[in-house]
Amino acid sequence: MINIINDFPPIAIDYQPHTVKAGQKVSLMFTLNIPDGFHIMAHKPAEEFLIPTQISLDSIEGVIVGEPSYPAAKEERVSWSETVLLTYEGQITIVVPIDVTTGASGTLALTGMLSFQGCTENQCLPPKKQKFDISLDFAP
Amino acid sequence: MEPEVTQTDLDDEVSVFEPPFNIGDKVLDFELSDMTGRSIKVSDYQGKVVLLFFFATWCPYCSAEAPYLEQEVWQKLKERDVQVLAVDVKENRELVEKMITRFNWSFPVLLDSEGAVAEKFAPHKEGLSPEVAIINAHFVIDRQQRIRSFDYLNMEKFDAHARRVVKLLEQALAT
Numbered sequence: 347m348i349n350i351i352n353d354f355p356p357i358a359i360d361y362q363p364h365t366v367k368a369g370q371k372v373s374l375m376f377t378l379n380i381p382d383g384f385h386i387m388a389h390k391p392a393e394e395f396l397i398p399t400q401i402s403l404d405s406i407e408g409v410i411v412g413e414p415s416y417p418a419a420k421e422e423r424v425s426w427s428e429t430v431l432l433t434y435e436g437q438i439t440i441v442v443p444i445d446v447t448t449g450a451s452g453t454l455a456l457t458g459m460l461s462f463q464g465c466t467e468n469q470c471l472p473p474k475k476q477k478f479d480i481s482l483d484f485a486p
Numbered sequence: 487m488e489p490e491v492t493q494t495d496l497d498d499e500v501s502v503f504e505p506p507f508n509i510g511d512k513v514l515d516f517e518l519s520d521m522t523g524r525s526i527k528v529s530d531y532q533g534k535v536v537l538l539f540f541f542a543t544w545c546p547y548c549s550a551e552a553p554y555l556e557q558e559v560w561q562k563l564k565e566r567d568v569q570v571l572a573v574d575v576k577e578n579r580e581l582v583e584k585m586i587t588r589f590n591w592s593f594p595v596l597l598d599s600e601g602a603v604a605e606k607f608a609p610h611k612e613g614l615s616p617e618v619a620i621i622n623a624h625f626v627i628d629r630q631q632r633i634r635s636f637d638y639l640n641m642e643k644f645d646a647h648a649r650r651v652v653k654l655l656e657q658a659l660a661t
């Protein structure tokens with residue numbers, strides 16, 4: 347029997363570093379663990395209307411968020427399509443450069459959004475947006 | 487000679503689903519706007535064999551099947567009293583327009599913006615939302631507006647070339 351599901355399970359998101367210095371340019375490395383048996387469309391998917399994986403961080407005062415860098419896609423050949431799908435699966439890393447211009451101390455809280463559309467071997471699920479929070483401590 | 491595709495074959499593949507109707511039931515009539523704003527009902531096509539196809543632009547299976555729906559189904563069967571009606575589920579017009587342009591679809595594409603029609607045709611399964619379950623479903627409706635066959639997506643036997651859809655339509659035309 348085919349296992350049909352209704353929703354893409356949450357993608358575990360971790361990030362490094364957790365500590366920044368004021369005035370520092372930092373490459374925030376987001377590690378995404380895509381659940382086993384699932385894949386998501388790459389940042390540049392094979393067809394223009396397939397949903398790209400995108401990560402964003404809300405702008406806050408004192409932090410300039412740069413353009414994310416996405417990993418190379420996996421080429422997925424499927425029996426049912428001439429188009430080679432470009433996907434991510436397993437663990438991937440997305441790098442988001444930030445420029446911390448504030449001189450404040452304490453903790454910096456940022457909210458982010460991961461947008462993606464994923465599939466299993468048996469079905470594809472509607473596009474999804476997953477919100478996440480990060481906090482960066484200021485080093486002295 | 488190739489064997490007929492029967493509803494039993496299709497049921498075998500989609501046993502996780504409980505459809506909201508039986509084969510031979512009169513199709514539930516509905517009214518949706520096409521891309522030009524024209525109102526279209528299934529009952530407008532009484533006397534024709536109708537292929538009702540539910541899709542979404544984000545669905546890779548739908549994209550894979552899209553050129554064959556135009557070339558192998560619509561272009562080859564439209565002169566033989568087959569009508570293709572594609573129903574987009576809960577997306578905006580601009581996205582759908584892109585898909586139509588990309589695949590040169592020339593059959594009517596209807597916008598089910600609220601998903602109300604999808605809900606009526608989707609299988610019933612607890613915890614499964616209609617807009618997930620209905621994507622890439624095909625319904626063949628005979629000349630008397632009865633449901634002749636239907637299938638919901640099954641990747642194990644998915645045929646992007648729409649060969650089985652053609653066969654089902656041919657069978658409906660022959661009766």
